[in-house]
Amino acid sequence: GAVVSQHPSWVICKSGTSVKIECRSLDFQATTMFWYRQFPKQSLMLMATSNEGSKATYEQGVEKDKFLINHASLTLSTLTVTSAHPEDSSFYICSARDTSGETQYFGPGTRLLVL
Amino acid sequence: AQSVTQLGSHVSVSEGALVLLRCNYSSSVPPYLFWYVQYPNQGLQLLLKYTSAATLVKGINGFEAEFKKSETSFHLTKPSAHMSDAAEYFCAVSDRGGNKLVFGAGTILRVKS
Numbered sequence: 001g002a003v004v005s006q007h008p009s010w011v012i013c014k015s016g017t018s019v020k021i022e023c024r025s026l027d028f029q030a031t032t033m034f035w036y037r038q039f040p041k042q043s044l045m046l047m048a049t050s051n052e053g054s055k056a057t058y059e060q061g062v063e064k065d066k067f068l069i070n071h072a073s074l075t076l077s078t079l080t081v082t083s084a085h086p087e088d089s090s091f092y093i094c095s096a097r098d099t100s101g102e103t104q105y106f107g108p109g110t111r112l113l114v115l
Numbered sequence: 116a117q118s119v120t121q122l123g124s125h126v127s128v129s130e131g132a133l134v135l136l137r138c139n140y141s142s143s144v145p146p147y148l149f150w151y152v153q154y155p156n157q158g159l160q161l162l163l164k165y166t167s168a169a170t171l172v173k174g175i176n177g178f179e180a181e182f183k184k185s186e187t188s189f190h191l192t193k194p195s196a197h198m199s200d201a202a203e204y205f206c207a208v209s210d211r212g213g214n215k216l217v218f219g220a221g222t223i224l225r226v227k228s
Contacts, residue, residue, distance in 0.1 A: 006158070034215065043205060043218045044159075093158050095216075102147060102166050104209075104216055106159040 003027050004096050006107035013084055014115055021079045021110045023094030029074035030096035034104060035067070038091040050077045084114040117142045117208045121219035129227045134193040136222050138180075138206030141187065148189040149207045149216065150180055159205065165189060167211075176200070201226045 003026040013019050023033055031052045036044040048069050049057045056069035066088075068080040077096075081088055091111050095104035122137040140146060147166045151159040163174025170182040180191045189206060206219040 004158075043220050044216075046215050049215060091156075095159075101212065103149070103161065103164055105161065106151070108158040109156070111156070 002098060002103075002105040004094065004105050004107040006094055006110050008110060009108060010111050010113075012113045012115065015085055016083055019081045019084055019112060021081075021092055021094075021112075023077045023079070023096070023107050025075045025096040025105075028096070028098055030077075030098070031074060032097045033071060033077040034095045034097070035069060035077075035079050036093045036095065038093060038109075040091075044093060047079075081112065084112070086114045088112065089114045117146065117210070117217045119206050119208050119217055119219035121204075121206050121222050123222055124220065125223045125225065127225040127227060128196045130198055131195050134178075134191070134196045134200065134224065136191040136204050136206075136224065138189045138191065138219060139187055140189060140206070140208045142208055142210070144210050147209045147211055148180075148182060149209070150174065150178070150189075150191050151205045151207060153203045153205065153221075155202075162191070162204075196224075196226045198226050198228065200224060 005024045007022045033050040035047045038044045047062045050069045050071040052071045058064045071077040093109040095106045118141045120139045149164045150162040153159050162178050163172045165172050165182045173179045178193045203221045203223045205221050207216040209216045
């Protein structure tokens, strides 16, 4: 149980294009999902908290107009990187909080490379 | 504010030896504490968690951790290392609302044959 998937696992795009990443909780409902970013050899940094049916809460320093988050259902949240630039290249990981509210389960991550 | 300090960015042990990964936390409220493992190019897998029940927590793959409030520590141990344990390990803290996780910098575990 408690499986979270992400799609795609890898994406390469040209500078200026937009990229959408999906995060799905496969066997449980998640009213709250989280989006993290991980740079090489670094820890995870929380970007935003996504609540089903409401606007996401962004961490300080994260541009909400650049990283659009939609949490349309209890099993799906999407992160869209708009007008991507090479500095947006990173490993993006989502997590979903279980119904107990205690634990976050993580997806396998999406590696984004912007050329 | 909450924070996590993982002592030692790299730990190297021999196969069969004791694994000890250190984690100290700072929290102004009673915390939830977690250990996650990350294999290369993968997401994080939950090893174990402390959420106010028993202070000695057993997790998957033979790992366990002990919550010591007086020392503000939550060190991860395994009696006998296996080659497959080689990975990066993250300690994390959250408040009891299950809100955002704050991660430590991570410890890379190497297992020598």
